[in-house]
Amino acid sequence: KNQVEQSPQSLIILEGKNCTLQCNYTVSPFSNLRWYKQDTGRGPVSLTIMTFSENTKSNGRYTATLDADTKQSSLHITASQLSDSASYICVVSAGRHGNNRLAFGKGNQVVVIP
Amino acid sequence: DAGVIQSPRHEVTEMGQEVTLRCKPISGHNSLFWYRQTMMRGLELLIYFNNNVPIDDSGMPEDRFSAKMPNASFSTLKIQPSEPRDSAVYFCASTYSTGTDTQYFGPGTRLTVL
Numbered sequence: 368k369n370q371v372e373q374s375p376q377s378l379i380i381l382e383g384k385n386c387t388l389q390c391n392y393t394v395s396p397f398s399n400l401r402w403y404k405q406d407t408g409r410g411p412v413s414l415t416i417m418t419f420s421e422n423t424k425s426n427g428r429y430t431a432t433l434d435a436d437t438k439q440s441s442l443h444i445t446a447s448q449l450s451d452s453a454s455y456i457c458v459v460s461a462g463r464h465g466n467n468r469l470a471f472g473k474g475n476q477v478v479v480i481p
Numbered sequence: 482d483a484g485v486i487q488s489p490r491h492e493v494t495e496m497g498q499e500v501t502l503r504c505k506p507i508s509g510h511n512s513l514f515w516y517r518q519t520m521m522r523g524l525e526l527l528i529y530f531n532n533n534v535p536i537d538d539s540g541m542p543e544d545r546f547s548a549k550m551p552n553a554s555f556s557t558l559k560i561q562p563s564e565p566r567d568s569a570v571y572f573c574a575s576t577y578s579t580g581t582d583t584q585y586f587g588p589g590t591r592l593t594v595l
Contacts (some may be wrong), residue, residue: 409589410485410572410586411586468527472523
């Protein structure tokens with residue numbers, strides 16, 4: 368079983384609407400959680416990084432939340448734009464060093480239509 | 482800065498051939514990562530280096546894969562002999578060494594093994 372589960376696997380939303388992507392993890396001990404955006408044919412780009420003590424972090428129209436007790440994170444996209452069409456990948460890091468034992472979600476595929 | 486540079490961008494080879502992928506990290510970064518991405522398995526960390534030293538190679542699938550970082554500005558990932566199941570996009574990323582620093586990904590090398 369994957370240690371990082373993302374849902375929904377894919378979704379289609381209208382331009383201008385909001386959406387929320389979910390990431391549930393079982394990784395332990397927790398070090399940090401990252402959300403990446405990956406456009407088709409390109410490398411992932413970091414959106415947010417959150418440690419245990421952080422509940423929310425924003426990057427423009429992207430807002431990530433973290434509940435370390437329930438081991439859940441969400442990524443909220445506000446007022447979606449066509450350029451938000453991409454795969455959003457949740458990555459959880461375990462262990463003392465933040466880059467050790469990374470667990471990757473399969474991604475949320477988002478398509479924004481006009 | 483030009484960002485992380487990878488070459489080649491595309492590689493098509495026949496089963497059994499040796500494949501060498503190259504990466505130039507962002508100047509000043511001292512951590513370098515090699516990832517593999519497929520539709521089935523998503524993004525996977527293969528190996529990462531800190532100050533040119535391999536720190537965690539537990540993600541390297543088997544002995545056919547090897548990675549080197551002879552200096553701070555260059556790394557290679559070699560597959561010998563290659564197999565069709567190695568077909569994937571291989572990403573290189575770099576960052577400063579602390580666990581929560583943003584990783585910057587290269588554009589990837591799309592490898593097809595026939």
